[in-house]
Amino acid sequence: MKTKKYLIVTLGLIGIYFVGLTTINNKEEIEVSAKVENTNNTIIPKPLSYEGKEGKFTVNKDTNILVNGNNKEETEEISKIAEYLKEKLSPSTGYNLTINKKESLARNYIYLTTLDGKSELGNEGYEIDITKDGVKITAYKPEGLFRGIQTMIQLLPSDIEKSNLVNNIEWSLPISKIYDKPEYSYRGVMIDVARHFFTEEEIKKQIDYAAQYKINKVHLHLSDDQGWRIEIKAYPDLTLIGGSTEVGGGPGGYYTQEQFKSIVEYAAKRYIEIIPEIDMPGHTNAALASYGFLNPDGKRKPLYTGTSVGFSTLMTDSEKTYEFIETVVKEISEISPSKYFHMGGDEADSTKKEDYNYFVGRVSKIVEKYGKTPIGWDPIDTSPEINSSVILQNWKDSNEAARKKNMKMIISIANKAYLDMKYNENTPYGLDWAGYIPIETAYNWDPTDYAPKNLVLGIESPLWTENISDIKQMEYMIYPRLLGYAEIGWTPKSERNWNEYKIRLEKQGIRMEYEGINYYKDNTIWKNN
Incomplete structure (x- = not known):
């Protein structure tokens, strides 16, 4: 021997x-x-x-x-x-x-x-x-x-x-x-399941990982041009047609209402709130491809599997549009205990400004009718119809209107918080239109850099999935940056220091390894990789 x-x-x-x-x-x-x-x-x-x-x-x-x-x-x-x-x-x-x-x-x-x-x-x-x-x-x-x-x-x-x-x-x-105790009450991660679909079990796994670092919100981007991912019983073609594909023409998929409730219940046991989003009036081609009555000519649009934005819009002057939206909001609200309903609102480039202003104001009232607090991406705050009852999710460094209206904000600045941005030029996945976000850049900022503290509800890091097609790619882009975002949301700015944090982060690497998380092993932190 x-x-x-x-x-x-x-x-x-x-x-x-x-x-x-x-x-x-x-x-x-x-x-x-x-x-x-x-x-x-x-x-x-x-x-x-x-x-x-x-x-x-x-x-x-x-x-x-x-x-x-x-x-x-x-x-x-x-x-x-x-x-x-x-x-x-x-x-x-x-x-x-x-x-x-x-x-x-x-x-x-x-x-x-x-x-x-x-x-x-x-x-x-x-x-x-x-x-x-x-x-x-x-x-x-x-x-x-x-x-x-x-x-x-x-x-x-x-x-x-x-x-x-x-x-x-x-x-x-x-x-x-x-x-x-936490600095901010809202500490979230967003997963875009519309561009590429991720299953109920895959989302639950990410909920488990996020809970370990005291993340308390998971925002699901459930609709976009490329896919509609939540069953609406009054409009079954939203999923049968709109949910049938994804970026690149893959099979797509969707959550039944029972599956969505299962995700909500699973998250609740981990004290995580699931926040549903239906993006509108832009980012709506999947809906337009499902029902002709949503289009001016009464005909369904072709399904879309590309990655361009800004080309689609709901009809903002049609009562059929608002009847449709109210039904969608009502059905989702009945299965979503979250106090929030995210109504999208960004990149509505094909909607005239005055029409956009009217639309987001009217939809926010529909959301409130069903007992939910509306959240919208900027520039929703610029609409005269929007007031402080609506929360701004701020992804651009521009929120003057929100400040003047005393609106609460979720800070998600693209060049600091977007998880789909590459770490560097060698990152095999993700995008770089907002710039590279290495781990240090992801950590070295604070919500108060972008809004007065009394208006900051918290922080959220979004993962858009135009070219994130499987769970390993997802984890590579989320981890380890989510740990830093979790600390920004939890720990006061005065107590945070990059040189000290990266020592703790290095020790977390072995834990992520044991859990099977496919994290990005930055060789300036994990020097033996």
Whole structure:
């Protein structure tokens, strides 16, 4: 029997990591990983405060997850969060942890509670207290407990992200205290499923990945010139015809209303809100190809599989148009619990300005009729019919009208936040019309660079998919930039620093690797790639 032994000791800014002896023979390979691997420097987004001390708490097969809320309903909700945590820890540890509705144990516990949660934490803030006896996560609302769990998981060894059983590892967390809450209430990612369609399961996987970094909104761009992706029962040809293709002429696809509800429910368990978008009056060729009554000549337009923009428009002076829109908004609103409905509004180059102004004003009132807050891309704010009841999603560096109207804004500036922009000239996917966005550029900005803070609702990073055709390409463009966007939305500007962040980002690489995320391995950060 041949035996090889390796001893690796790494000293650096992150801390000291001890990697044990690995024994390999012709019958077995025993995996031994870092006993102590984590400090505050590895957490993304960066917490407001972290106080570390010597010592550790180790999770083992006998660790109990305790849950306790301010009432029966809250305790039940926390129990579901505990189930999520149990399922997350199980594959790599092999543990089937017990969940108990108790206030405390003397030792060996992970305690999730809203008892004595501070109102100043808001819905998403949390506190973590790790001692040698256990972990206590306290929040004002259950949502905060879910965010705190993501931080706790990042404090465990990175092997926790593996989907297979990992042997001979100590699942320890450093003794520490963390106080944390978000800077902005809206921290989103947008996925364009219209140019190229992505399945229910593919979207759910991205929801899981995003939740780890405290993203709380996933905006689905459900219609465009190339495809209509949501079933409308009153207008079945929207999906049968409009959903039958995509950029390049692929098979397209769509979500039934049941599938959409399944995505919404899946996301809600991760405290993520799904925001539906129906783009109009431009970006509407898929609808125009589905129903002739939406066109001036009463005939269906040909399906479109190219990537040009600005050529399509709904008839803004036709009552049939508004009857159609109201039915679409009504059906989607009935299956979408989100407080928001995104009505598009950009690149309506074939719509006269006065017609555009009237249209977006009237559609915003339809959206509000069904209890939703309208969101629209700029230049929706320039319409005299739009007021502060509408949220501007700002993708150009121009929002004077929104400022004057005191409109809330979601900041998505194209040359800083667009995930479909290439990292550099060698990026195999994506576009470059707004310029290259390397990881450092994606991190080194703030929403207040573009709007007064009192008007900033938050940040969203959109992925347009004109030439993003599969999940691996999608992940390559989203990751690792989404981690930086998540931190911009969560961590105050004064607490963010690129040189410090990239050290934490480098440590996240192995976690993404273990999860199977096809992230872009920038060799200035991951130097061994």
